[in-house]
Amino acid sequence: MVVPPVPAGQVGLGVETVDEMVVDSTNRRLYFSLGRGRSGVRVSDLSGGYQRTIGGLPGASGLLLSPDGATLYVALADADAVAVFDTKTLTETRRYPTGANTCPTRLAWALGKIYFGYGCAAPGFGLGSLAVGPSGGTVSLGLPLGGEYTAPPVLRGSTSSDYLLLAVDRTGPRSSLAPTQVTLLDVSWETPRRLGSDESWRECLGLEDASLSPDGGQFVLACSAIRNDDGLLNPADYHPAYSTADLSPVRRYYGGDTPVSVTTSPDGAYVILGANSVLETDPRVHVVRADGRGIRTYEFPRTARVIRAGVAAGGGTTTLHAVLTDQYGRNPTLHVLSEYTRGATWLSLHAPSTVEGRTVQLTGSLSRQYLDPLTPQRLQVKRKDAVGTWGLPDVLADANGRFTVNDWPTRPGENVYTVTYPGSETLAPASTSARLWVTGATSALTLTAPSTVKRAAKLTVSGKLTITGAPVPPPWTVQVTRKDASGTRTLPAVTASTSTGAFSFTDAPPVGGTVTYTATYAGDSLTTGSSKSAGVRVTHDPTTLKLTTKADPKNWAPTVTVTANLGKTYTNRQVCLYAQSHGEGRRTLKCGTVNSSGNLTATDLIHKRTTYTATFTGDHRHAPVTVTTVVKTPAKVDVALVSPSYTKSGNYRIFHYKGNPVAKSWVSPSAKSACMYHTVQEYRSGAWRTVTTSGCHKLNSSSQGTYTWTGKRKVGVNYRILAKFGGNTASEPTNSAWAYFRFRN
Template sequence: MATLAALGMAGAGLTVGAAPSAVAATDSVAKLPISSYAAMVIDSAHERVYVTEDSRSSTDGSIQVYDFEGRKVATLTSSGPVSGMALSEDGGTLYASNHEMIAAYDTQTLTRSVYAYTPWYAYCGRQVAHSGGKVWYTQNFNTSDCYSYTNTLYGVAGGSAYDTKWSAAGRLQLATGDGAPNRLFMGQPPSGAEKDPFLTSFDTGGDTLVRGAARRFADADGKGALNFKDMSVSADGKLLAVADAGYGTRLLNTADLSDADGSYAPLPAGATASAVAFSGDGTYLARGASASGSTADLLVQKADPGSAATPLEFAFEGSLDGDRVAPRGLGWSKDGTRLFAVTTNASGSEYWLHVIQPPAAQYDSRFTGGLSHSPSRAVVGEALAVRGRLTLDGTAPVDPVKVSAVRTDASGTHRLASVEARADGTFTVLDEPDRVGEATYTVSYLGDLTHRPAEDVSLTVPVAKAPTTLTLTAPDEATLGGGVEITGTLGRQGPALEPGATVRVERTDRLGSGALSSVAVGADGTFTVKDLPRTTRTVTYTLSYAGDALHEGATASAQVEVRRR
């Protein structure tokens, strides 16, 4: 079954680990009566989903029609297999390619008419797009090589198809978007004939098709070439997201196909990009992948690449859901309330249609009770725990939520490891401050698809030098001739002592006080003081460590009774 790895429904004001009583993102699944997959088109005006096969047979084909709840409502027949489809910009006509024509289906009545006969037979199927008020389709003239042989872009004008003279190797893919009404994007999948595939765009607004920006991605050594699977235009027409099986998700500017500012987090380890789709309202981005086991095959996240909100993750496993998202298998309703995903099994012989409804509402989140720390006296180089509590309204994630933290001190801002909140919402951020002075800890929760980010909470902690101790072992008695030997240890908390640390030695007897030679401290903190006393009776040895930039000083004394012999 599909595993939803992000969200669960719970009551208002719940802390993050509450057990869900319902699922915040619903996933309805229909088994498709197809053994191959070519295209999916979403008709939001009539709440229909159209799906076609990628068939090579000469038998009559069909278009499978579902409603927005995943129920099959019709089968549209066609003379010959149907492959590519496109919806007119006004939503009134569905254009579909079969072997010998581009057919037009009235989306209100579902009746078919001939839009244009094509001059060449489409054994390998076609890609179809509608842009600039015109229909465009790809044509392969080879009957045996559908993947590397040259494809040509055709247009339709006045009911007749014509060759635009733009062609390239491989099964060229086309994409359009409501935000870019006169733009047609073309992607070249990898093939034996093309080692450095391209992306390009065309201006479809005039009588002549005009090619715009184009881009290839391989470096001078031939590495990093595009492994194209799918692309999608953002709602405002400014961005193009590309599913690249070798790279992940590329985000480009539609104007010149340059890299856009910002990027999306990598897909989970082991997941290979297969599909991508922006929602029509500009809110979401869906990224499909091929992954095994419990690794996510689908991520639904904020479309804004700057958002760090946690995405919804779906892992498709088994005979009820498919195993992965099919290439070009994602589409949205125009209002962004439903995501449609076509999944397939590992062999590509079975297909499923998922109707996913992301959470419609966002709830508040907040840090409650401020932050506290322990121990009460923070010491440089010693463990410090900063504690707090996160509370989420409405929907609580099934998996633990992570909060992030930074420490700001005199040397700048340092990012700490994110930590998971416990079932009651409490969390503990662990740190070892490495600088004496004030350290300000700022904790953040960036939100997810159902929660707004929490307002950051901060705590300033004074960080003291690490304490040191002097421990001495001295004899009770000694003689003038035998001398005095005192051993000791300089103990410390926090970081290691600076190299070359010494202990100052002062001797006090009945003749007065004076400093002896300082002694070096070994790497293990030990040292030895040797002295020949100058007089009898009580002699006091006072040893002191002055401290360093990170350590406090320490003092200790020992008394020895000195006899003549």
């Protein structure tokens, strides 16, 4: 028998020890109890992911799923109770006390009740039951077992013969060599009754695990040592099975020495044996049919150890779950073992390292774990090359598993051949690959084009195709495309010279902008294709765009009419108008299609110098263009005489002749730090005549300024004052209106 390695992949469980494991196929979970002296149940998905720990469960030991999978029962050896969990929500719903100092550990279903092995220390080990009802649980202790047990009995029930209960004394490991206590009970009586004698399995010493078949027809033991017919002890190298009808030996299941685990598939068709094989080879999990015929073996590293009762089979799947530790019993890991109901197969495939464009032959073999007669098996073949993956004709493996693949690879470079055995009812699928290198010809292209041309002007693009390696027959056809703003167009193909590889073509690009010409040689089954591109800048036809404004430049805050006029274009008749007042961001006035005269008009209200912009984004033939113009507007200037005290007479303010009039001026929009000038005039000889012109008075941060007139004055003479704004980058120079005043005694 040849044993392939266990599939790669193990998951650390993140705990120090694992006491029991149970598979919840309905909710796709695994549960791991942590054992006495610890608290909690570790939970994961079926692959060992999404791990978490349910705490608050002192001495969590035995685990039991209800027949419908809706409830998980946990024996709490350090809390004298059985905890009940909803498997959908993982919340604890009840906790049933089992009595002081009972230390329940192992659980089993039988005839609607939960039976549990209990006992904190010898000689107080016994069997109890828990009848669960709507109003609570009824606990019975001290049920008959027969014989003295050295530990709380391990219990196993049967799904079909649900009146049967198997109780065994876990006396392992082999070093103890303690005789095995096994009791088969009929729990259909008010007080469970023992069935038959326990003498027939006295050959088993150092018991580690037991399994009761789903139909109740037999039970299988995992024993550390076996007493032969002469009474001599030998290391166990098989798992003995016994009939439940008369307790007689019925079969030996061989699966390696030092058995530590045994379980049965949910349908009873397979028996799964766990052995650490410390005397032979490596720790292993061995799967046999119920009749003893070998199906599959999973081997593990020699330093690993299968824990007692460490293998479980979930309902409705072909996957096993095994828990192993290191050789010191630490660092438990989960191993997911697939396809346990079908024999392991594996493929080998051999290929030459290099071929040169000719037929290639690959040879291989299909092997299986148990060398039963093998009928010819159909194998699927695929080839993956630089282009893709191709299905090839199936091949047959003969009765010895040998097969041959013949092919003509169509692409140079690395070719990967994959042979797959899809499996059968009794054999698992397998797949393998082999690589080989196919040499052929390679091609390369160069391409040259003018850097710039006018739109619609004729140009010539030239290139060269170079082929190296295997000879390639003519013609050497080169495909050509042109890509511009309107899309990609295929141009007439050209033929490269087989002597020089040179080729050329002409074109008149109709669209402005960047135009890319691409030459492509497709290659063939043994020649790599190649491609090369060259870019040309095609200038657009010029575009005429005019921008005019209309406004009264003397008015403050005038309304401006802005008009753009677009000349001839190809397809695009869209223009956008923008305004940007001094010190502000750009505003969109209007975007739209020009009218039949080419005009687009918008209005704008401004308070300071504003730049207007018209843009045209261009089209396939005409260039984009932007034009600007500036509209200037005067500032708003006000002046008022504010002190000293005065009286009023019409438009005049009357000051005492000893007071110096103070004029206050304002400028809008804000002109902080700009210069303000003041002019004072008096009326004499029938006209206004200037008597004072001030220098620069800077406006404050509020765009305000003051001026005090200290000049000579006459009582009864009319005066007036004017504020002059010198202008800035935002506004044109502006004068205020006159403010009138005179003096009195």
